[in-house]
Amino acid sequence: MVTEKSAIFIIFGGSGDLAHRKLYPSLFRLYKSGILKDHFAVIGTARRPWSDDYFRETVITSLKDYFDDSEDIMKGFAKHFFYQSHDVNDSEHYIALKNLAAKLDDQFEAGHNRVYYMAIAPRFFGTVAEHINSEGLKTEDGYNRLVIEKPFGRDLDSACELNGNISKAFPEDDIYRIDHYLGKEMIQDIPHIRANNPKLEAAMNNKYVSNIQITLAESLGVEDRGGYYETAGVLRDMVQNHIMQIIGAIASDDPEATDAKIIHKNKTDLFSSLKELTPEGVDDDFVRGQYDTDQLGEEKAYRQEDNVAEDSNIETFVAGNIQFDTERWSGVPFYVRSGKRMPEKSSRIDIVFNDKVDEVGIKPNTVITLLIERVNGNSILINGINYKESGQDFISFPEEAEFDKAREAYESLIIDILSGNRVHFTLWDELRSTWKYIDTIRNRWDEQTPDFPNYLSGSMGPDAAEILLERNGNSWVWDD
CATH class of the missing domain: 3.30.360.10 (Dihydrodipicolinate Reductase; domain 2)
Known part of the structure; x- marks a missing residue:
């Protein structure tokens, strides 16, 4: 029996190649399987000044490269997607993101669960994690999970520095370092x-x-x-x-x-x-x-x-x-x-x-x-x-x-993130x-x-x- 999951996904780098090529198709597979259904939303953030409608169009376009489902099914999925133009260094933008996430949490009854996905350049990981913490994006009633793509540093010193910055904002148990293998x-x-x-x-x-x-x-x-x-x-x-x-x-x-x-x-x-x-x-x-x-x-x-x-x-x-x-x-x-x-x-x-x-x-x-x-x-x-x-x-x-x-690799790993299973992370x-x-x-x-x-x-x-x-x-x- 499929168990539906609930969460608000905040994808930093939501306009990028990784998101459109790997993340959105994987989320769509979970949507079709019923693991994601009514109680989730995706906020894509990036510097580009996109509207919600344009963002949804890019999501649907990316899905057509992998699926032959009807456009109605894809549009139903895309209704869960929202966009916010975002400067990773601007505190006000994080406050706006916090308010949008709270609004969507109420709208979709997502249980105050948050997945913060870093689909951005590694040099921004520490900055984003710090602002998530300092601007109060984390919820008290649900979970808060930070997902990080490689490369995690380029040597031991830079990895230590990066880990130190992230661990100030998130405990190790809430950090999911993805290795898609x-x-x-x-x-x-x-x-x-x-x-x-x-x-x-x-x-x-x-x-x-x-x-x-x-x-x-x-x-x-x-x-x-x-x-x-x-x-x-x-x-x-x-x-x-x-x-x-x-x-x-x-x-x-x-x-x-x-x-x-x-x-x-x-x-x-x-x-x-x-x-x-x-x-x-x-x-x-x-x-x-x-x-x-x-x-x-x-x-x-x-x-x-x-x-x-x-x-x-x-x-x-x-x-x-x-x-x-x-x-x-x-x-x-x-x-x-x-x-x-x-x-x-x-x-x-x-x-x-x-x-x-x-x-x-x-x-x-x-x-x-x-x-x-x-x-x-x-x-x-x-x-x-x-x-x-x-x-x-x-x-x-x-x-x-x-x-x-x-199941594709990212699909499997996203299920683990939603379930709190850290076995397949680094x-x-x-x-x-x-x-x-x-x-x-x-x-x-x-x-x-x-x-x-x-x-x-x-x-x-x-x-x-x-x-x-x-x-x-x-x-x-x-x-x-």
Whole structure:
């Protein structure tokens, strides 16, 4: 049975791309499912001087890119949307926003619940949070939840400063840091897969695992994000957040835990045990690359993209060997890689077992692949074959009825926000450990001048990424 939720959403950056491309379609899916129905409203804020009617038109236009529902249904949804032109530094604007939210709360009987969604540049997070608090937007009778999109800082120092500013206005329990990979079906299913497969869970340790590989590859270049990439690079954009959180899902202890505090404690303990890197260790265990044109010279090289410096040393590819100092995982390489302009889009986890794993009833040297982005309906491969056809009897997947396979990542995460479920969000203690680790890599790279570009568009990345594994007798499972 669907339980209807009630809330007033205040979306800072309501006129932007993220809101129209991800948030509004996700809210519309919740509207059609009945999770949002009569008792919600959305206030979009931005500097643009839009009217309510024009704002609603932009919302409906964005929905037509994803849905073929009737315009009447879309208009019914859009009636819940309101707009306020807003200057994030103007206290008077927050007072007007407070009054509008209170009016809509009465109109839609939203239970004094507030979701403050930061779909704006991170440099404004602290300012907006401070004004929400100082101008009294928070309600006393309902909940007040602050939602923050990445990037959360660009290094440990800036992340600490940002967190300090936000935590003055909101307690940690009310802060929801979104990493959309944590909303993906496979990532959310990993604990269930581990808990429901005793042989698999018994093998998930350094006695039986040869290595674990995580690949987030994209076939596209930076497209229109050259300006952003010049300040971020793939190390900050993909490794610090998405890849680390995937590792947290696959490597944390106690997959049967359902309590958010226990789950986050396990992840925090895991990330605090990241094996300390030295500058020399960075040289040995991490590879960076930047894409060139393709063999035919038809694709733009990164340095030819818009808003990219002609001599840019920003990486568009990273591969590395991440290790942990824990009893469970000591000595097991977590090989990670992420890159632009690779042969195809592929998001996957490859668990490579050794020849001792038959002790727990698994065929020696088995490779289990969890596809984060589903391909041809398959989610799990065993030695490259759909697990249902592989003849293996040691693994089972949750039944279709147990999980709503139709949900998009943002849709799933918005449900969690409305329900107060913080399991699939990132806590500050986790971020602090991962930023410290990433900073060591970034600082070492900033001391050196790389020989860029060093891989062709459409290739698997620089040759050094293959050598990284070969020197320990390993190889990438996914190889074009």
